[in-house]
Amino acid sequence: MTSHSWRDAYSGMSSDNIKGLILALSSSLFIGSSFIIKKKGLKKACVSGIRAGSGGYSYLYEPLWWVGMITMVVGEVANFAAYAFAPALLVTPLGALSIIISAVLAHIILREKLHIFGVLGCALCVVGSTTIVLHAPQERAIESVAEVWDLATEPAFVLYGVLVLVAVFILVVHYIPLYGQTHVMCYIGVCSLVGSLSVMSVKGLGIALKVTFSGTNQLVYPQTWAFTFFVLLCVITQMNYLNKALDTFNTAVVSPIYYVMFTSLTILASVIMFKDWDGQDPTQIITELCGFVTILSGTFLLHKTKDMVDGSVRLLKHMDEEDGMSHEGIPLRRHDSSNMRSP
Numbered sequence: 203m204t205s206h207s208w209r210d211a212y213s214g215m216s217s218d219n220i221k222g223l224i225l226a227l228s229s230s231l232f233i234g235s236s237f238i239i240k241k242k243g244l245k246k247a248c249v250s251g252i253r254a255g256s257g258g259y260s261y262l263y264e265p266l267w268w269v270g271m272i273t274m275v276v277g278e279v280a281n282f283a284a285y286a287f288a289p290a291l292l293v294t295p296l297g298a299l300s301i302i303i304s305a306v307l308a309h310i311i312l313r314e315k316l317h318i319f320g321v322l323g324c325a326l327c328v329v330g331s332t333t334i335v336l337h338a339p340q341e342r343a344i345e346s347v348a349e350v351w352d353l354a355t356e357p358a359f360v361l362y363g364v365l366v367l368v369a370v371f372i373l374v375v376h377y378i379p380l381y382g383q384t385h386v387m388c389y390i391g392v393c394s395l396v397g398s399l400s401v402m403s404v405k406g407l408g409i410a411l412k413v414t415f416s417g418t419n420q421l422v423y424p425q426t427w428a429f430t431f432f433v434l435l436c437v438i439t440q441m442n443y444l445n446k447a448l449d450t451f452n453t454a455v456v457s458p459i460y461y462v463m464f465t466s467l468t469i470l471a472s473v474i475m476f477k478d479w480d481g482q483d484p485t486q487i488i489t490e491l492c493g494f495v496t497i498l499s500g501t502f503l504l505h506k507t508k509d510m511v512d513g514s515v516r517l518l519k520h521m522d523e524e525d526g527m528s529h530e531g532i533p534l535r536r537h538d539s540s541n542m543r544s545p
Contacts, residue, residue, distance in 0.1 A: 218341045222288020225280045226296040232277030234303025236270045238311055243267030286408030290401055290472035291490065292338035294465050298327045298497045301504055317507040326500030333493030337486045339478045346418070347410040351425040354406065359475045366395045382446070386455055389447035393440050394463035398471040400436030403429050405472075458505045462498055469494070 215223070243266035261267045277300075284293045302324045309316035344350060353359065373392050382388045406429040410420040420426050447456045472478055479487050 215335075215338070216340045218287045219289075219292065219338060222284045222286075222293055222341065223296075223335060225284035225287065226293045227299065229277045229281035229284060230296060230299035231303055232273050232280060234300035235307060236274035236277060237304045238270075238307040239273055240267055240270030241308075241312065243270055282404060282408060285401065285405040286412040287341060289339055289341050289476060289478045290405060290468050291478045292334060294401065294468045294472075295334050295494055295497050296331055297465070298461065298501050299331060301501060302327050305504060319507040320504050323500040323503030323507065326503065327497050328500075330493045330496030330498075330500060333496065334490055337482075337489045337493070339482055339486075342476060344409055344413075346413060347406065347420045347423050347425045347429070350406040350409055351428075353475050354402065356475075359402075359471075362471060362474050363399065366399060370395050383450055386447060386451045386459060389443045389450070390456065390460050390463055392443040393447065393460060394467050396436050396439045396443075397464045398467035400433060400440055401468045402471050402475055403432035403436060405476075407433055458502050461501055465494070465498075 243264045244261050246266055247261035247264040281293070281297075305316055305320060305324060308314040370392055373388055373395075377385075378388045378392070407426065410423075410426040410429065414420045444456075444460070447460070
């Protein structure tokens with residue numbers, strides 16, 4: 203009796219969800235590996251030329267660096283395809299696995315120290331990801347891009363989109379000119395808000411391509427090209443402000459905050475647009491949220507222990523080998539030295 207009730211409660215993953223899961227895991231593997239391959243290429247290029255951090259471009263002649271770039275592109279394509287098969291609630295949080303892969307490979311290949319709390323962070327990410335995978339909602343059956351467009355133009359999602367655009371406008375026009383150089387949330391807020399819309403557009407475009415490859419051409423519909431336009435616009439805006447955030451603040455501060463805000467807003471947008479939770483009971487929803495919080499905890503722990511060696515925090519500056527930026531453990535508010543001078 204108990205066995206039958208358990209089977210009734212858990213029907214298993216659909217074939218589309220399994221495809222999306224495999225693509226998302228592959229994406230994390232490729233993207234996580236690409237960072238290590240690119241860094242190896244950068245180190246090798248330094249031997250025969252000027253390092254990237256000093257303005258050199260010798261790494262462009264290093265085949266290993268290009269292998270890393272190609273690996274990253276493959277990972278991003280796999281991530282794009284994953285959204286066509288599985289709900290964002292399943293795909294987006296799994297992006298944290300690329301951090302684990304990068305940290306583990308850096309420990310093995312680059313001999314970078316992985317603190318014991320970093321290992322705990324990796325374990326938390328794996329546990330949280332497994333929890334979400336086991337309780338993720340099924341992907342709803344969509345037969346055309348017009349159906350996705352109908353979902354995107356329903357009042358609830360239109361309201362969400364309008365609120366996002368208003369918030370972005372206020373941040374860009376008012377807050378960034380005043381606080382952009384001292385408050386990391388200004389840049390990250392724009393990236394995350396626009397990013398949630400970009401994922402919905404990517405999902406719409408991905409579904410259009412999936413249906414097209416299945417034999418029903420969706421490229422003749424204007425909705426497909428509208429989603430393409432929104433993808434390009436959102437990604438360009440997102441990358442612009444993310445680069446500004448990375449150029450202004452410590453990567454160890456930007457990365458976890460961006461992951462938390464981007465993932466949270468993407469899940470919210472997906473729940474509103476695709477109604478991911480409509481067919482789930484409260485227990486499943488709460489379990490998914492617990493899995494998500496577990497991943498967030500692991501991600502923060504991994505980033506917080508990046509500079510910990512033998513239980514102590516290194517206070518020395520370290521230079522990013524690819525972009526040459528100095529990272530000093532800058533807090534959420536960056537103090538301007540000019541404000542500290544006496545008049």
